[in-house]
Amino acid sequence: MEDLLGRLLETAEDxxxxxxxxxxxxxxxxxxxxxxxxxxREVFDESLTHDRGLPEFQRYWSFDKSSGHIKGLSVYLGTRLDSRVLRPEGLRMLGVRELQSLGGKGKLADGFWRDAGIVVYSAGTPNLxxxxxxxxxxxxxxxxxxLIWGFSDLDYVPKDGGVGIVSIENPQRVILGEEAVKVLEDIEAYQGNKKGACRLSRGGGGDWGADWVVFADSDAGCLVDWVCGEATREKLLQAYNGLSERVYGDQIEELQTKRDSSRHEFLAELDR
Incomplete structure (x- = not known):
């Protein structure tokens, strides 16, 4: 996919x-x-080119033409999307902090849940x-x-006819120990007596859960409607200027026309 990050910034709605x-x-x-x-749609189509035949990737995963959104997600689908499609383009899936920030700004559509990765409580079951x-x-x-493990630090390997979730070689964004407890407490999702590995998800009403044990579940109630990246100040400012022009350009032109017309009328009256 050619310069996906650049094209996203050039056409960004926000x-x-x-x-x-x-x-x-x-x-x-x-x-x-x-x-x-x-x-x-390009991102969705590209995801289908990677290990489509493995059973974990045959759960609900769809592009909704009417809304223009990708729907469905699981630990496996999210890991594939991040590791095989977004990450090579300098992008990543939302983590818990990104979802918190967007939710606090009112940027997330209500009624849809979103996955943020995995919480690892111990080296036991579930998801041993x-x-x-x-x-x-x-x-x-x-x-x-x-440990709170976002999709950007996860990878997968084909294993025994299925998929095994593993870490990337050098994870960069893992939230751990006391900091992880605080993050989970802040979103009212901390499970002090839990063991094993569970999904970390934000519900459609803004509620969080860190005890979902079925990694493969996916349905149309989940949206993949935002992605994250990193860019220089100059590149972001250029993108914002383009966004402002797309959003406000017509309004500015209309106001300038009204201003010029009013000025001409005033001058004409003044020079009578």
Whole structure:
């Protein structure tokens, strides 16, 4: 997909700066943009070219032509979308902090749930294999439990005719230990007695849950309608100027026409 990030910024209906989510590069800023229409369709179609025959990728996953949105999501579908489609283009799925920020700004359509990744409470059940794999990565990096693992730090491997969820080589955005507990408490989703690995999801009314154990579930009640990225101040300002021109250009031209007409009338009356 050629310069998806650039094309998203050039045609963005909105640009939200994610100041609460530090960019990995010091000269860049994190942002979120809507994903819909033609580019959403391209993203959806590209996702279907990756391991489509595996059973975990045959759950509900659809492009809604009427709304222009991708619908459906699961841990597996989200990991594939991020790792195979978005990440190579410098983009990523929303994590818990991005969803919190967009929800607080009233940017998320009501009535649809959204996945934010995985919470790992221990190296046990449910989802034993995933919990073990992510805990092992955490041990290597001396990370304290619980761990909040967003899609941007996850990968998958074909395994025994299915899909195994694993960490990327160098995870960058894992939220861990006391900080993870605080994040979960802030969204009223902390489960102190839970074990294993569970989905972290935001419900359609803004409620959160961190105890959903079925990684494969997906239905039309989920939207993939925003994505995140990082860009320089100059690139974001250029994108915002283009957005302003698209949104306000006609209004500005109309006001300028009215101003010029009023001025001519005033001068004509003044010179009589």
């Amino acid at each position: 640009i939200v700066l994610m100041r609460d989510v530090p960019a990995l590069n010091s000269d860049q800023v994190s942002f979120a943009v809507p994903l819909r229409g033609k580019l959403a 294999n995933t919990a073990r794999a992510l805990c092992q990565k955490g041990v290597e990096g001396e990370l304290d439990l619980p």
